[in-house]
Amino acid sequence: MAVSTETKRRFAAATALRGLLMLVAGLYALIWPGQALTVLVLFGGILLIVDGVLGLWSLTFGGGKSGNYWFDVVANALSLILGILIFISPLIATILTASLLATLVGIVALGVGIMQIVVVMRERALYAHIWPVILSGVSYVVLGLVFLFFPVVSTTVMVMFGGIMLIVLSLGLFGWAWKLYQRTRSA
Numbered sequence: 001m002a003v004s005t006e007t008k009r010r011f012a013a014a015t016a017l018r019g020l021l022m023l024v025a026g027l028y029a030l031i032w033p034g035q036a037l038t039v040l041v042l043f044g045g046i047l048l049i050v051d052g053v054l055g056l057w058s059l060t061f062g063g064g065k066s067g068n069y070w071f072d073v074v075a076n077a078l079s080l081i082l083g084i085l086i087f088i089s090p091l092i093a094t095i096l097t098a099s100l101l102a103t104l105v106g107i108v109a110l111g112v113g114i115m116q117i118v119v120v121m122r123e124r125a126l127y128a129h130i131w132p133v134i135l136s137g138v139s140y141v142v143l144g145l146v147f148l149f150f151p152v153v154s155t156t157v158m159v160m161f162g163g164i165m166l167i168v169l170s171l172g173l174f175g176w177a178w179k180l181y182q183r184t185r186s187a
Helices: 005-031 033-060 069-088 090-122 131-149 151-186
Strands: none
Touching: 005 033, 005 151, 033 069, 033 090, 033 151, 069 090, 090 131, 090 151, 131 151
C-alpha cells in the first residue's frame, strides 16, 4: 500500500513537532533544573494516582482479580496515597525523591569504585598497567561521595545533563524531519 505525499508531510511535521517539544523541554531542564525536577516528580505523582485508581477499579469492577488480591489492593492503595502526597507537596517530594535516588547512585558508584581498586590491587600481576584501572576506581569513589554528600546538587546536574541530551536528540529529530520533508518534495 502506497503512502500519500500528504501523509508523508504530516509524518515529517509530527517528527518536527516532537523535536520542538524535546528542544523546549531540554532548554527548560538546562535553564531551570530545579523546577524541571519538580515537574518530573509531579508527573510521577500523577502517574501514581492514575495507576492506583485504575488498579483499584480493576480489582473492584474490572475483574482483575489475581491470586494476590490483598497484596494488589494494598499496592494500589499505597500507589494512590503516595501520588496524592506527592501532588500535595511536590517540593518536599522532589527533595526526598532526589535525595533518595542520589544516595542510591552514590552507594552503587562507591561500591563499584572500591571493587575496582580491590580487584586490581589483588590481581595486579595480570595487568600491564594498573594506574588506569585505579584511576577509574578512584573516579567512581569520588563520584559516589559527591552523590552521597551533595544529593540535591548532583541531581540538579543530572537534570541539566538530561536537558543537554534532549537538545541533542531534538536536533536529530529536526534533521530526520527535514529529510522526510525533502523526500516528499522530490516525489
